[in-house]
Amino acid sequence: MKAIHLLFVLLFAAAGSGCRQKQSTISFDKFYNHSEQNGNASVAVRKLIDYLKTKNSEERVTITFSEERYDFYVDSAFVREYYISNHDQVNPKKVAFALEDLKNVTIDGQGSAFVFHGRMIPFALSDCENITLRNFSVDFEIPALRQLEILEVNQENDEIKASIYPGGNYRVDNHKLVVLGEGYEYHPFTSMAFREDKRLTYMRGDVSFNPESVTELAPDTFMLKGWGQVKYTTPGERFVLRTYERPTPGIFLNESKNSVLENVTVHYAEGMGLLAQMSENITLDGFNVCLKGEDDPRYFTTQADATHFSACKGTIVSKNGLYEGMADDAINVHGTYLKVLKRLGDKKLHVRYMHPQAWGFKWGEPGDSVQFVESEKMELVAHHINTIKAIKALDRPTYFGAKKFEIEFNDVLPREISGEGEFGVENLTWTPEVVFSDNTIRNNRARGTLFSTPKKVVCENNLFDHTHGTAILLCGDCNGWYETGACTEVVIRNNRFVNSLTANYQFTNAVISIYPEIPNLKDQEKFFHSGIVIENNTFEMFDRPVLYAKSTDGLEFRNNTITYNNDFEPFHWNEHLFFFEKVNNVLIEGNEFEEGLNPEEDIRVELSGEEALRLTGNE
Template sequence: MARLLDVTDFGVLPDRPGTDAAPAVRAALRAARADAGPVTLRFPPGDYHLWPDAAHRRELYVSNTTGDDPRHRDKSIGLLVEAAADLVISGEGARLVLHGLQTTFAVIDSRRIRVEGLEFDHAVPTVVDATVVDVGVEAGRAYRLLRVPAATLFSVEGTSVRWHGETLGSGALAWSGLDALEYTQIHDPVAGRTWRGPNPLFERVHAIRRVGERDLRIDYEHAEEPADRGLVYAMRQTTRDHPGGLVLDSSDVTLSRVRFRYLHGFGVVGQNSRDVTVEECEFVTPPGTGRHSAGFADFLQFSGCSGLVSVRDCLFDGPHDDPINVHGCYLRVTAQPDDRTLALEYPHAETAGFPQFSPGDQVEVVDRATLQVIATTTVVSVRQPSGRDHDLPLRTMAVTVEDALPSGLAGRAAVENATRTPAVRIVGNVFRNVPTRGVLVTTRRPIEIAGNRFERTGMAGVYVSCDAAEWWESGPVRDLTIRDNDFIEPGGPAIFLDPRNAVREQPVHSGVTVQANHFVLDDVPALDARSTSGIHFHDNTIVHLGKQTSDVVLRSCPEADIDTGAAL
């Protein structure tokens, strides 16, 4: 029987907004970790405020964040589970409110961990959702009236607006930026669409004034009435200084019925972990707050994982990038000291500093232009960064392998760890208000994408890439089943198989089945594929709205078995 601990026994009570719960939460987690048997740590219902001043801080390097930038080595973590086993953190009705820039939770070096029922939010989200509530022309000048959520902090500075975070214990602002910040996406609540686009709010400004607590009136140097009444401009900076959540070097981790109201940084990242389950979770802003952006970037990202990645019965609503991305990592070959040693590097600026290999791992060496396998071998030894410090170079590593390799690999080849590749099951989820793709997945093990609903994604509903030139996200697909899904008015091909090989004579992907899906399309295909062999497309229903285009587009796709049936 599991021992039950209550977080309030460690010196904190819920619903005390002026009290930092971080010290008590740290003490409760220490006690839970020290217990030899199964433990349940309970958060009673109510709000718990976590400030970064007393938070755990760890030097960590996380995929797709800030790479080896020394300014962002240390991460503040609201809820840290570290070197623990057989722990359940339960909190139905409990809300953890993070202040400043923090990772909501991290599970590190742990096994058999379950987080259930909690709600995570940020007191001041780092995305500004500004709704155009009124437009017009007065005295020869156009104007907009903007409304921002109560959680958004700002001040007017002449003809600019400064958006900012809270004042920390040090006296500094957690973050700040002017006007349109660095990135904007636009949300149309009526049409249920979100897209990336230009931001006209702060162009040719004549005057800005505050109107009440939440409204801003912007007058312009022109008389053309704006045509964007009702649209929401979601503005943010672009530095992913924290992962929103983290599962690192851990196994058998489950997130169940967790509500993520806002994730700062780069979503929940599963990195070098095994058997991760996300079930019945919500990634969506609190209702009635005027907020529409639930994430600064992706919602879920899995990098270099193994075992099974399972995501089921979740709601994904309002990210600033892809809701789900599962991939490996290609490392560029920069030198070949001998026929069994390769010098490798992380080429992308946002990914560096963490280990990629262990002795005994199987690796594939591929040609970067064709993405075809040059050699397969086994790791004997490796010198690489640890992911926890900067004692070794963060961008480079050296791998010694079991078998002799062909010469001339430097510059033209990349290496993937074929052992750290998961099976994937994405079932019964809803994707809405997405500016990009719904699901990105590149892994050689079995993939099932079934029973999901993709509503008006800005790009493809399902995207299968693999590239050794841009994001360096690796993985040839060998067994992918996409069935019983609803693809409703995607902004790009509903399913896009798009390996980024410059030379396309030989297929990169294979074994793709698209069956019994329902497509509602307007001028985009149901399936657009290239360099993929053995595609089976059967028993799908296709409804066309407006302009009709080809249902299936194939390029360099041998042995395809296509039956589009009768389009409606």
């Protein structure tokens, strides 16, 4: 019997080993010879990707790098036509790592620094599955953003003396500053103002950069005359010069599945740090968009959001990250509304992308579930969920690069939907669950986090430290940004908010702002957001507004602690702790207010339902 038992064990072990995925590891040095390729690792990447395309897709392949600096140049990069959500649709684009139609690949930098030269996308994953990126940093030798350090201020002569960093790579034409990149140039016209301690300056949102004249006094040193900041700035303040252009993200995920990024840091990108669209299941663990430590002379990181997820599904997990110095949010999760242009019978519509930075990529597929919204009131039309039978582009051969589509649905459309009104179409299939946990968001412009998905969102154990605007925003807009959609299950818990909202931006009515864009709120009959719980958080406040909510049915604010400091002077127009417009079923329970809670002064309620508000057990 023992022999028979041993035979079964051996047979089971052999069968199990046969089912294990084959794995192999290869060094990038096999493709890269520093001296032969003149320090240009882009040439070796081409060889690497050619090699990966020869591998069996069922075999897990790991590419390892030596722990050193690698430089990548545009002249040897891949050339691709990509349409990237919430970016400038300028093509073609240069790409260093064009990972396409690959499966089961890990790129392990082992602590390497990847430095890019020129305007390019460092990493693009398209039609990939089970790709892992880990243990490297992304930076650019010459970033497009620059910063001015204020050296001297002469109010009497209306002059400011300043130095520029990084130095060089500029010229002065007709007393106007021109920033030079590697293969491009631009005129900066706006800026972000930072204190010397790398926090954005109090009550200084987007600051125009429009001096009457710029004079070069010495290399990297200027005299700025006739700039409106002469009355407000002091030596030591920094102004990060920029435009609102977003040509390229740092990492681009497109129509990919099961993507993992571990211990990857983006120090700079001329767009989002990471942009994912039409992708399923994404995990960020230790993904950072941050400076190179306390001694980094830079004050800025990305030109826009740190991470941005457009029309994704499955689960997005973002944890253990550091996000700082961005020109926009740490995370934004949403879909895209298509505007109804024309009705063709009972089951067919012509629709189009509307925002100038969101078009050209796949919007939906046959079988996807959709719903319809009346834009002016942001109301669902008849709570009608339909499915796509067929979808085709009207202005291109395929969806690639298209703005307009014809969609045929399986069921009859509600009779009120037509191009004569203002209606949007939302894809419900391409909506994700989100877990955003154990991250630090600090010293960034605009907002901290944005969530717009009907699936469950958990935002917990994060530190929001001096976000210049709102820390958390739940939005939804079928009028300007065209970013879907209504939240139905959001848990915001165990977070710490420190001095958020030191300046005003769009949608920044409180530290937590539930702010769908609704032009005709008065006539709205159906609430937009629902199912929101805010619990066990700590708010360290210098000003008043903690929570603003609009068009929300079901909101609980419980067991939170609100304390106050004198770090800044209160300035916000919203002088209420709680400001509610068009809400129902709001519960404020078991919270501790350092200065107490006076409902008559601290809570403002407008246009609300019959069961608008309950208060219990607050101290």
